Amino acid sequence: MTIATASASTWRERRVLPGFGLTLGFTTLYLSVIVLIPLAALMLRPWTLGWDGFWSTITAPRVLAALKFSFGAAAIAAAANSVFGFVVAWSLVRYRFPLKRFLDALVDLPFALPTAVAGIALCTLYAPNGWLGAPLMKVGLKVAYTPPGVVVALIFIGLPFVVRTLEPVISELGPEAEEASATLGATRMQTFFRVIFPALAPALITGTALAFARAVGEYGSVIFIAGNLPMVSEIAPLLIVIKLEQFNYAGAAAIGVVMLLASFAIIFALNAFQSFLASRR
Amino acid sequence: MRAATEDHPITKLALSTATVGLIVLFLVLPLITVFSNALAKGFGEAFAALRDPDALSAIELTVETALIVVPLNALFGICAAWAITKHQFPGKGVLVTLIDMPFSVSPVIAGLIFMLLFGMQGWLGPWLRDHDIKIVFALPGIVLATAFVSFPFVARELIPLMADQGSDEEQAAVSLGATGLQTFLRVTLPNIKWGLLYGVLLCNARAMGEFGAVSVVSGHIRGLTNTMPLQVEVLYNDYQFVGAFAVASVLAMLAIVTLIVKSFLEWRYADEIAAAHRH
Numbered sequence: 001m002t003i004a005t006a007s008a009s010t011w012r013e014r015r016v017l018p019g020f021g022l023t024l025g026f027t028t029l030y031l032s033v034i035v036l037i038p039l040a041a042l043m044l045r046p047w048t049l050g051w052d053g054f055w056s057t058i059t060a061p062r063v064l065a066a067l068k069f070s071f072g073a074a075a076i077a078a079a080a081n082s083v084f085g086f087v088v089a090w091s092l093v094r095y096r097f098p099l100k101r102f103l104d105a106l107v108d109l110p111f112a113l114p115t116a117v118a119g120i121a122l123c124t125l126y127a128p129n130g131w132l133g134a135p136l137m138k139v140g141l142k143v144a145y146t147p148p149g150v151v152v153a154l155i156f157i158g159l160p161f162v163v164r165t166l167e168p169v170i171s172e173l174g175p176e177a178e179e180a181s182a183t184l185g186a187t188r189m190q191t192f193f194r195v196i197f198p199a200l201a202p203a204l205i206t207g208t209a210l211a212f213a214r215a216v217g218e219y220g221s222v223i224f225i226a227g228n229l230p231m232v233s234e235i236a237p238l239l240i241v242i243k244l245e246q247f248n249y250a251g252a253a254a255i256g257v258v259m260l261l262a263s264f265a266i267i268f269a270l271n272a273f274q275s276f277l278a279s280r281r
Numbered sequence: 282m283r284a285a286t287e288d289h290p291i292t293k294l295a296l297s298t299a300t301v302g303l304i305v306l307f308l309v310l311p312l313i314t315v316f317s318n319a320l321a322k323g324f325g326e327a328f329a330a331l332r333d334p335d336a337l338s339a340i341e342l343t344v345e346t347a348l349i350v351v352p353l354n355a356l357f358g359i360c361a362a363w364a365i366t367k368h369q370f371p372g373k374g375v376l377v378t379l380i381d382m383p384f385s386v387s388p389v390i391a392g393l394i395f396m397l398l399f400g401m402q403g404w405l406g407p408w409l410r411d412h413d414i415k416i417v418f419a420l421p422g423i424v425l426a427t428a429f430v431s432f433p434f435v436a437r438e439l440i441p442l443m444a445d446q447g448s449d450e451e452q453a454a455v456s457l458g459a460t461g462l463q464t465f466l467r468v469t470l471p472n473i474k475w476g477l478l479y480g481v482l483l484c485n486a487r488a489m490g491e492f493g494a495v496s497v498v499s500g501h502i503r504g505l506t507n508t509m510p511l512q513v514e515v516l517y518n519d520y521q522f523v524g525a526f527a528v529a530s531v532l533a534m535l536a537i538v539t540l541i542v543k544s545f546l547e548w549r550y551a552d553e554i555a556a557a558h559r560h
Contacts (some may be wrong), residue, residue, distance in 0.1 A: 017451050018461030020368045023360040027376070030357045034428050035383060038394035041404060045397050084303050091300035095293050103301065105544040109308045111483075112536035112543075114490025115388075116510040117529040120517045121311035124318060131310065156307050178286040188289060217387025220492035220510070224517065237389035241497060244393065249402040256390045263385045 042260065045253035057254040062230055063239060067258065070236040073147060074215035077154030082208040084155070085162025086200075092163070093170040107163050110156055115220025122153050123224040145227030150235065153221045158211030165207030169200055202277050206270060213266045217259060315533045319526035330516075330524035331531065335504045339512035339528065345420070346508065347488045350427045354484050355477065358435025362473075363465070366443040367451065377440065383432040391429045392497025395422055418500030423508065426494040431487040438480030439473060441555040446472055475550040479543065486539040490532055 046054045057063065091097070092104050110118065126133040126143040133144055143149045173196065181191040219237040227233045236255055243252035288296075319327045330336060361380060365373055383391065397403050399416035409416060416422045450472070454464040470477075492510040499506040507515060509528055516525035546554055 017367045017448060017455060017464070019363060019465070020370075024364040024368075024370070027357065027361040027364050030353070030360075031376075031379060034425065034432055035379065038398055038425075038429070039382075039386075041397045042390065042394045084307075087296050088300045088303055091296045094288070095297050097297045097301070099301075101544075103304050105540055106304055106308050108540055108543065109312065109536065112486050112490075112539045113312070114492060114510045114513075114529075114532045114536070116492040116513045117315060117490070117532050117536075118311060119492075120513060120525060120529060121314040124522075125310055125314050131314070132306075156311070159303075159307060175286045182286060188292075191286075213385055217390065219387065219389045219496075224514075237387050237493065240389050240393055244396055244400075244497060247402055249397060249400065252393055253397055256387075256393050259387055260390060263387070267385050 039260075042253055042256050046250055046257050049250045049254065053250070054254050057251050058258055062234070063236075063255060065231045066234045066236040066239045067255070069147070069150075069232075069234065070216055070259075071262070073150045073154055073235070074212050074218075077151050077158055077215050078208050078212035080151070080155050081158045081162045081211045082204060085159055085166060085207060085211070086204060088159070089163045089166035089170055093167055107160050110158075110160050110221075115157070115218070116224075118156060118221040119153065119224035122149075122156060122221065126152060126225060144225050145229075145233070147233050149225040149227065150222050150233060153225050154215040154218060157218050157221050158215050161211040161214060162204070162207035165203050165210065166200060169203040173199055202274070206274065209266055209270050213263050216263060312533060312537075315526055315529050318522055319530040321526075322523050326523050327527040327530070330521075330527040333524065335507065335515075336512055336524065336528055338504045339507045339509045340531070342420070342423070342507065343489050343509040346423055346427050347485055349424050350431060350488045351481060351485050353428060354431055354488075355435045355481050357432070358437075358439050358480055359477070361436045362439035362443045363469075365440055367448045380436050380440075381433050383429050386429075388430055388491065388493025389497055391494035392426050394429075395425050395498050417498045418502065418506060420506075422498035423495050423506065426498045427488050427491050430491050430494050431484045434484035434487065435477065435480035438476050438483075438555050442473055442476040442553075443469070445555075472553070475546055475553040476555055479546050479554045482539055482542055482546075486536060489535060 046057070049057060058067070088107065092100060092107075123144055124130055126136070126149055128134065128137050128142070128144065130144070136143055141148070143152060177195050177199070178191055181195045182188075186194065217237060219235070219241075222235055223238055226235060226238075228235075228238055236259055240252045240255050240259075243249075243255070331340075361376075364370075365377065396417055398405055399409060399422060400406050401410070403417075416425070450468050451464050454468045455461075459467070490510055491508075492514070495508055496511055496514070499508065499511055501507060501511060501515065503515065509532055513525050513529045513532070516522075516528065
């Protein structure tokens with residue numbers, strides 16, 4: 001009898017580690033204070049304008065232009081990054097060349113370099129008298145202070161997302177499928193498009209979507225090079241800042257809600273896409 | 282003859298060249314630009330720019346903010362990982378998703394949300410003004426916005442790591458009579474220390490370098506609420522390029538040190554940081 005009680009209590013102690021209430025309590029409290037309550041304040045604020053006020057704020061020509069520009073530039077940069085990121089990830093995993101480790105470590109630079117630093121560096125580089133800006137001007141391409149400048153900054157900021165998502169998938173891609181394909185008489189090109197690319201496509205889509213989501217909301221690396229001309233090269237986050245400076249909090253919140261819902265939609269779609277793929281395996 | 286699974290030498294050469302070209306064009310050149318512009322008028326000018334009182338107070342504010350935010354986010358990361366990986370409870374998946382949320386929020390929105398709470402026209406704005414409490418345009422607002430943007434780093438590093446490690450060792454310690462704190466300090470912490478350092482490193486880099494969120498809540502009061510990235514902006518917009526790039530190069534050096542330590546941890550302690558970073 002006593003033995004049974006003792007073993008039962010030992011079993012209970014073995015199963016439950018201490019500190020659950022304390023750690024979960026602090027986690028929930030800190031999450032609420034830093035993230036949840038402030039985001040709730042954002043979701044609730046635009047409605048002080050009423051639905052009509054909200055709608056007229058986000059459909060005002062300048063706001064619509066900024067939203068279109070932010071999403072459009074982010075889409076172009078993400079498309080470019082899907083190609084650039086693929087080339088970089090493939091070469092870094094599959095090939096050998098000098099300074100490879102060093103270059104691989106550098107890919108994370110946009111994650112580590114403060115965005116304002118990246119912003120002034122890119123702006124100086126692509127300015128009409130800059131190292132890259134001057135030769136580009138000679139061939140008639142103006143990059144700094146124009147929409148293409150924004151795309152350049154967004155490519156910078158998004159590249160590591162694609163590379164870092166693809167690299168582990170490429171290195172886990174065993175040689176068996178490629179060998180089988182070659183044995184069955186496929187050319188290298190056929191093997192690539194029919195065997196390798198389909199295996200990498202989900203990671204490529206994930207990385208590109210992450211780069212896109214990051215680019216839509218990017219601020220620091222963009223505002224210096226953008227020129228910030230209303231209706232032309234003004235990004236939506238900058239319009240939020242402008243509305244705040246005019247004490248139009250509800251207007252700023254309205255744009256914020258649209259951007260927030262858009263990025264949650266991207267993340268949600270991505271998760272749905274990944275669980276769809278997982279369920280097919 | 283080359284193996285059937287190897288690319289044609291011309292493909293190899295073309296893609297490797299493109300890779301080096303892309304990395305030099307998009308990553309190396311901007312980095313060189315920072316240092317070369319900082320030193321455009323010599324070391325003397327660059328160091329003089331860093332000794333400017335506004336620059337010094339920006340450095341001080343940045344370090345101060347990081348010293349508050351990084352330990353808080355690290356403590357949060359440890360608590361969240363302990364609760365999530367060592368216990369079973371309903372709603373765990375939702376909690377993990379919520380912890381990652383700040384990464385999908387624009388930095389400007391991260392600043393905006395604290396303006397909506399504590400700004401003049403914010404919900405608590407009038408009450409705070411009546412009681413003479415300053416949150417936005419002061420250190421507390423900068424700390425909150427920075428904490429938001431660097432929120433998930435430690436937690437998302439520790440959760441997969443501690444989930445991988447399981448809780449057998451902790452259960453053994455507890456059954457031998459160790460208290461919760463003893464178990465954590467003597468059993469869990471030694472197992473996760475490199476992962477924790479990795480998370481803290483990334484959290485710190487983001488905390489010290491944050492621009493958008495802090496820019497919204499800081500009010501840009503010179504010598505008072507400008508962090509280093511904001512000081513970079515102020516100087517740059519004033520056409521004080523040497524000063525702007527001098528402060529920027531301190532931040533760039535921080536980024537380089539971060540990358541070096543990060544690569545070292547990934548190489549040396551691959552098994553002791555989360556699986557996601559092992560190449």
